[in-house]
Amino acid sequence: MDKQLSETFNHLSQQNGVVGYSVVDENGLCLKAHGPGQNNNAGFYKSLLDKSRQLSEGSEVASVTIETDTTNIFIQHNQKITLAVSKLP
């Protein structure tokens, strides 16, 4: 399974425009990261999704996109994992 996971993340990092990603566990700790700052921001990516529950009457977890002048960051939750992908606009 590790090999399959590595191949998936290699494939992700080779996608056109992808400059980084961060895989975060349910405690907000970084499992895997690629790109500048992705390791340090892991907890904050998860925090954003945890807080988004409070914006939904059904406590649904949102997908969050942050747009900046240099990159777009897509953050999504899947079971116990939070994935953040940084991509050029």
Add this chain to the structure above:
Amino acid sequence: MNEQDILKDFKGSLIIDSEGKILSAAGTLQEEFYNSQGFATTILSMLHDVNVITTSNKQEFKRMTITFSNQTFIVTIVGQKIFVVVQ
């Protein structure tokens, strides 16, 4: 074009100040759940997390989009005001 002219095309909107106080609410965001201190405080708290993320990468924040299965919030900051609109 003033703020209200820009916001009128959205299903709902909120304007929040930098301390989390709601300055105005319109459309679907006038409903009690959204037009509340808790909602505004959560938006502000999320923006603080965004600030850490963008500052660490020396990036300038433009917009945050929060997507649920049935609606999407778009959050931006202009001056000292936070604008939340719903699509």
